[in-house]
Amino acid sequence: MTNAIAKPVSSESFSPINTQTWANGRHNMRCVKVIDETWDVRTFCFMAEQPVMFFFKPGQFVTLELEINGQQVMRSYTISSSPSVPYSFSITVKRVPGGLVSNWLHDNLDVGDEIAVHGPVGLFNCIDYPSEKVLLLSGGVGITPVMSMARWFFDTNAEVDMVFAHSARTPRDVIYHRELEHMCSRISNFSLHLICEKYERGQSWYGYRGYLDQVKLEMIAPDFMEREVFCCGPTPYMKAVKRLLEQNGFDMSRYHEESFGATPEDVEEAAIEQAEIAMEEADAITQSDMVQVEFTATGKSVTIAPGETVHTAASKLGLHIPKACGMGICGTCKVKKTEGEVVMEHNGGITDEDIAEGYILTCCSVPNGKVVVDF
Numbered sequence: 001m002t003n004a005i006a007k008p009v010s011s012e013s014f015s016p017i018n019t020q021t022w023a024n025g026r027h028n029m030r031c032v033k034v035i036d037e038t039w040d041v042r043t044f045c046f047m048a049e050q051p052v053m054f055f056f057k058p059g060q061f062v063t064l065e066l067e068i069n070g071q072q073v074m075r076s077y078t079i080s081s082s083p084s085v086p087y088s089f090s091i092t093v094k095r096v097p098g099g100l101v102s103n104w105l106h107d108n109l110d111v112g113d114e115i116a117v118h119g120p121v122g123l124f125n126c127i128d129y130p131s132e133k134v135l136l137l138s139g140g141v142g143i144t145p146v147m148s149m150a151r152w153f154f155d156t157n158a159e160v161d162m163v164f165a166h167s168a169r170t171p172r173d174v175i176y177h178r179e180l181e182h183m184c185s186r187i188s189n190f191s192l193h194l195i196c197e198k199y200e201r202g203q204s205w206y207g208y209r210g211y212l213d214q215v216k217l218e219m220i221a222p223d224f225m226e227r228e229v230f231c232c233g234p235t236p237y238m239k240a241v242k243r244l245l246e247q248n249g250f251d252m253s254r255y256h257e258e259s260f261g262a263t264p265e266d267v268e269e270a271a272i273e274q275a276e277i278a279m280e281e282a283d284a285i286t287q288s289d290m291v292q293v294e295f296t297a298t299g300k301s302v303t304i305a306p307g308e309t310v311h312t313a314a315s316k317l318g319l320h321i322p323k324a325c326g327m328g329i330c331g332t333c334k335v336k337k338t339e340g341e342v343v344m345e346h347n348g349g350i351t352d353e354d355i356a357e358g359y360i361l362t363c364c365s366v367p368n369g370k371v372v373v374d375f
């Protein structure tokens with residue numbers, strides 16, 4: 001494994017007394033370390049030019065603003081490090097086949113490079129849901145937010161009983177394997193369980209095999225009904241976990257999950273569904289059903305079909321409202337609405353205060369009649 005490390009910052013620059021703390025916003029960051037975690041997962045570690053204490057809630061994420069092939073692109077990544085090590089922060093990125101940004105980061109981002117980062121934000125965190133007993137469940141690269149939580153509890157000697165169950169495809173896909181075992185070997189309130197879907201010829205594996213199910217859940221955490229559950233992973237994994245807990249009559253107000261967005265299969269399924277609906281509706285939609293969306297800052301206006309989002313309206317006019325998650329999580333596509341009503345099905349990417357002030361997330365806001373936005 002190759003680890004690249006930047007020139008160390010002189011120790012005089014560090015003073016916990018004078019150092020600024022991080023606040024949500026746009027910041028320029030320098031990549032200071034690149035670590036190969038597995039064959040297709042890499043950690044990128046960042047610092048600011050002037051030392052900053054990176055305080056955030058473990059589980060929160062940042063959104064990177066990059067320029068790739070002359071286009072601005074934004075993607076969100078969970079902060080995988082812990083605020084208990086505050087002079088830098090890390091993200092851990094898995095290559096997605098055919099994916100633009102994940103592959104670009106792996107192939108291009110190196111020590112010394114500067115990028116713009118927005119954040120930190122996110123409702124999925126262990127600070128807002130304090131508990132003495134947690135069950136941290138993750139699948140694949142979904143380990144990043146729960147690892148940040150585990151690192152935080154570990155480093156702060158928190159009196160939190162942790163059960164950490166991570167599912168991976170094969171043993172060589174287990175991210176942070178050695179660190180997890182190290183943590184488990186140092187404290188008694190950390191119980192580690194690794195589940196591999198399969199293992200390859202020649203590999204030895206002493207952990208669980210298959211998928212997380214009722215039997216494994218009962219072995220891993222017999223008292224799971226008493227725990228606060230934090231879960232992150234691919235959509236089918238999270239659906240299965242949710243179903244499992246619901247079937248047991250678990251109090252779902254103690255279940256918290258983070259979605260990284262649609263998988264290629266979900267995207268394809270949704271695209272086919274949308275195309276079918278669009279074809280069915282195309283004949284039925286008359287001109288009077290069309291909805292007008294006006295953009296005041298640019299003086300442009302367009303009509304869209306019912307069900308289309310404000311973001312789609314902007315795209316039709318060639319207006320580039322930055323977008324990262326496309327599902328109301330990250331807040332990147334927020335704009336101010338000055339007139340009209342929308343139905344906004346967000347996933348926590350906007351605060352009640354912002355909504356009260358008229359802001360909307362354009363990726364998940366469908367106009368209910370004429371709408372005017374300040375863009």
Ligand SMILES: Cc1cc2nc3c(=O)[nH]c(=O)nc-3n(C[C@H](O)[C@H](O)[C@H](O)COP(=O)(O)OP(=O)(O)OC[C@H]3O[C@@H](n4cnc5c(N)ncnc54)[C@H](O)[C@@H]3O)c2cc1C
Nearest residue numbers: 075076077078092093094097098099100101102144260325
């Ligand atoms: C809050 C949050 C936190 C996240 N944290 C992490 C993290 O810690 N680590 C991590 O690795 N990722 C994380 N992600 C996911 C990350 O933001 C990116 O979505 C991921 O890296 C893929 O981006 P990409 O640009 O490489 O892929 P994209 O170019 O966006 O493509 C994604 C996949 O979809 C396919 N695809 C795209 N469009 C279509 C289409 N129209 N039809 C069919 N297939 C299509 C592509 O081929 C590819 O397989 C997080 C996401 C969110 C929202």
Ligand code: FES
Nearest residue numbers: 324326328331363
């Ligand atoms: S793009 Fe993430 S909330 Fe709209």
